[in-house]
Amino acid sequence: MNDSQFHNKNILITGGLGFVGANLAIRLVELGAQVTLVDSLIPEYGGNVFNVEPVKERVTVNVADVRDEFSMDYLVRGRDYLFNLAGQTSHLDSMRDPYKDLDINCRAQLSILEACRKHNPQIKIVFASTRQIYGKPDYLPVDEKHVLHPTDVNGINKMAGEWYHILYNNVYGVRAVSLRLTNTYGPRMRVKDARQTFLGIWVKRVLDGQPIEIWGDGQQIRDFNYVDDVVEAMLLAAASEEANGQIYNLGSDEIINLQDLGEKLVRLNGSGDCNVIPFPPDRKAIDIGDYYSDFSLIRSKLGWAPRVDLEEGLVRTLEYYRKFQEYYW
Numbered sequence: 001m002n003d004s005q006f007h008n009k010n011i012l013i014t015g016g017l018g019f020v021g022a023n024l025a026i027r028l029v030e031l032g033a034q035v036t037l038v039d040s041l042i043p044e045y046g047g048n049v050f051n052v053e054p055v056k057e058r059v060t061v062n063v064a065d066v067r068d069e070f071s072m073d074y075l076v077r078g079r080d081y082l083f084n085l086a087g088q089t090s091h092l093d094s095m096r097d098p099y100k101d102l103d104i105n106c107r108a109q110l111s112i113l114e115a116c117r118k119h120n121p122q123i124k125i126v127f128a129s130t131r132q133i134y135g136k137p138d139y140l141p142v143d144e145k146h147v148l149h150p151t152d153v154n155g156i157n158k159m160a161g162e163w164y165h166i167l168y169n170n171v172y173g174v175r176a177v178s179l180r181l182t183n184t185y186g187p188r189m190r191v192k193d194a195r196q197t198f199l200g201i202w203v204k205r206v207l208d209g210q211p212i213e214i215w216g217d218g219q220q221i222r223d224f225n226y227v228d229d230v231v232e233a234m235l236l237a238a239a240s241e242e243a244n245g246q247i248y249n250l251g252s253d254e255i256i257n258l259q260d261l262g263e264k265l266v267r268l269n270g271s272g273d274c275n276v277i278p279f280p281p282d283r284k285a286i287d288i289g290d291y292y293s294d295f296s297l298i299r300s301k302l303g304w305a306p307r308v309d310l311e312e313g314l315v316r317t318l319e320y321y322r323k324f325q326e327y328y329w
């Protein structure tokens with residue numbers, strides 16, 4: 001990717017005040033892009049105005065809901081790129097309120113695509129999908145050919161959201177690519193609770209001097225991406241014409257079980273404790289067991305691989321929240 005690719009480009013990021021969206025916005029501003037963020041700032045989600053503090057004078061923020069078709073019809077016009085990241089991310093919330101998850105992660109995605117088809121068919125879209133759509137893996141590492149059998153409502157709606165993008169690419173030529181993110185962490189993630197990622201609440205608890213709760217037996221394997229690496233993958237996918245209509249897993253070669261991860265976080269923090277406790281039953285019912293990705297497709301096609309290892313990423317994350325606690329607790 002050529003760094004000037006985004007210079008002076010007109011870019012819309014849905015979910016732009018959220019964790020990944022804000023980190024992406026900061027990077028795009030550095031690259032000279034004109035960036036508009038759409039975010040509904042629903043309190044249970046990851047949107048936080050402080051997330052864009054470093055660029056607040058250089059981005060346009062539009063507090064709107066992607067479920068509002070009239071707003072989206074207007075907002076997609078004239079954009080070169082759309083990074084479509086707005087989403088309800090909590091798996092448990094999707095079980096408690098399945099219709100809300102359906103409206104945001106599925107129906108609104110279709111109306112965003114309709115808005116693009118009608119008002120800006122030249123736009124290029126990058127959609128933030130999730131490894132959750134694979135459900136409990138049949139084999140590891142999970143590649144893109146793995147059957148999709150989500151374990152929760154969120155997974156089903158994200159799967160539909162993803163496939164609408166691929167369909168609009170294939171049928172209408174509205175260029176779109178989907179990235180299936182794995183556990184992403186880093187500065188600007190939600191740490192108040194585990195709605196976005198359990199690692200968020202772990203970071204808060206170690207910094208508060210409270211024990212981390214690890215559910216199950218602690219042996220579940222996961223892979224993690226530091227947010228800067230995810231941002232880089234999004235930029236590569238946006239810049240590549242070869243990526244149109246494609247779906248790529250993100251992932252990491254560094255896999256770790258949750259107990260070791262908890263102990264690593266405690267060690268890097270310099271203090272803390274981990275308690276392994278039984279799964280709450282509502283979590284157990286939708287748990288996916290072990291997961292890690294095969295991301296060789298994006299590595300070979302777009303040249304992407306994560307650059308920030310877990311230790312370095314966790315150090316940077318702890319440092320960020322030590323400094324800016326008051327905006328996130």
Ligand SMILES: NC(=O)c1ccc[n+]([C@@H]2O[C@H](COP(=O)([O-])OP(=O)(O)OC[C@H]3O[C@@H](n4cnc5c(N)ncnc54)[C@H](O)[C@@H]3O)[C@@H](O)[C@H]2O)c1
Binds near residue numbers: 128
């Ligand atoms: N963080 C991860 O580990 C991870 C993993 C897999 C997939 N993803 C996907 O990446 C995307 C970004 O996730 P994130 O981790 O930054 O979460 P996040 O909650 O921080 O960001 C999502 C943003 O979307 C906004 N939003 C939600 N509903 C909206 C609506 N109806 N209208 C407008 N804005 C709305 C929220 O306010 C929030 O700011 C999501 O689509 C998520 O499914 C994230």
